[in-house]
Amino acid sequence: MLIKIAWRNIWRNPLRSLVLIAAIVIGVWALIFINGLSSGMVDGYISNAISNRTAHIQVHSLQFERDNEISHCYNGIPVEDFLNQSNKVQSYSPRIIVNSMMLASQSTLGATIIGIDSIAEDSVNPYKSKITEGKSFDSSIKYPILISEYLADKMKVKLHSKLIGNFQNKDGDIVAAKFRVIGLLNVAKGDGQEMNILTPIDGLRSLTGFEDTEVNEMAILMKDVEFISEFQQQLSERFTSLSIKNYKEIAPDINLMGIQIYLGLTVMLVIFMMALIFGIINTMLMAVLERYNELGMLMAVGMNKTKLFLMIVLETIFISIVGLPIGILMGSTTIYIYQQKGLQLDRWAKGLEEFGMTSVLYPQLSLTIYGIIAVSVFITALVAALYPARKVININPIDAINKL
């Protein structure tokens, strides 16, 4: 019956209640949409970073980790065996990494040459899909390379141009090699991958004097992000002399991005809750003072303070959470719609690409965040209920009855 009374009381002044409910609907909807946007943005950034740069896990020798010296390599075979045995590994790519001075007819630039297995690499970092001009590796050319459009532009080279690379071999001697550009890659700028040059690992091994088994880096993609930390642990235990890092450790910016969503959410939630608290208190105080006589009468005829308090709290919670499902529905529908067709951010495309983001955004929001929003509204209602409810239990029944 308390529930019935509380619920009906909300509709005694429908306009006033609807104003508050509408405010909550709009607030919740906006919170969900904005967070869906930033969440989608960050997720795009992270999955970009994972496929282009970090994979899920990278394995290096401990020394390479420190100084990036080409000579600090390790035998890749035992690691590959271990990876082949696990059913949680999606794919992996062995790499040799060489810091090189690149010379073209009109320019010189420092870049990173990465020796790859063309098939294995594509399964970790789908570079083939980023080729805009030219083609992928085949055996007809000696020392073919793929470079980014950015690098081509910087060095003023084109498809089929020749580039001389100067770098150290495994023994520390400087070697020079003549590479030929067979394709251009369209990669996001700003995170360093535009300075990467891809070449088949066999050719680079022979240039640097690496054994067939030796690598500098093993990039691993898991079937699910869930598996990362456990598998990282297993690798670390098995290969104690190697450094095993996950993508967050490799690129702290990824982690920062993740934290940023929660920070943004927290700030917005706090502002929303504050505004909501005042809105609810205001509405409830009006509602309660209007019913001064009636509430005093209830106390006079024997409704105890606990029940009165509860009744006002219930009423406050009801009025606050009717809007919640509507807001959530509107928010999730909006997110769903834009998830299907993507949100075009052409106007800001240039700026976003600078930060390694795509210009079509696919908003999304995890259930956890829906939960956090719902719980926050509920808690806000509870907190906002306390003041009006306290006012009510302090009513003096005689005053209330006599006041006409």
Next chain:
Amino acid sequence: MKTDQPLIQALGIHKTYNHSHVPVQALDDVSIDIHKGEFTAIVGPSGSGKSTLLNIIGGLDHASRGKILIGGQDISNLSDSDLIDFRKNNIGFVFQSFNLIPVLTAIENIEFIMLLQGTSKAKRSKRAIELLNAVGLGDKLHSRPNQLSGGQQQRVAVARALASKPAFILADEPTASLDSQSANNLLDIMQELNQLEQTTFIFSTHDPRVMDRAERIIHLVDGNIEKDSYTNGNIKQPTLKQLP
């Protein structure tokens, strides 16, 4: 009709209001005994202390001095929350207005007080229907207060006051906002309940037509009992209705 032990004993009640600069002496040494089954009117000019006395008897207010015994129990020293419980279980109230919860129907209003007492759902609705029939509102069970006339609302209030099976019913100016026909009608019902069920009523009024109906009239003047008399007044023969 009277038993030896009074139902209500007011012993040397004083009440002084100190809210304003000048203290107001509302009751000055009032003592009365009221027995079970009495139908008592408290009358007197405006400001004579009628409401104050009823509030103190009903445990809504504390006396400055003196004691109230209900069925022998001293309620003067009960805490506010104990008084709320005491009122719920022992006293029925009919006020001049604001008796009902506007968002509840007549029957729900009556059930609500029984709910507070912890009565089961089946018993609640059975008794609520019986009581509404008894006050002649058997056809208004599901009407909200704003769909009822002032007189009908007061009758629901009487039914509500009875619902909790109180020891007695206090009614402060129950007819003040009613036209004379509705006032008479309400008094008829109260009188019937008094005669059939031995329900003790104490009500205040300054309406002469209403006070004539009482079996006992207590005159208050300036916080003092000026006269306390039993009449055999114009008690109408009730039209019999069976009560729970």
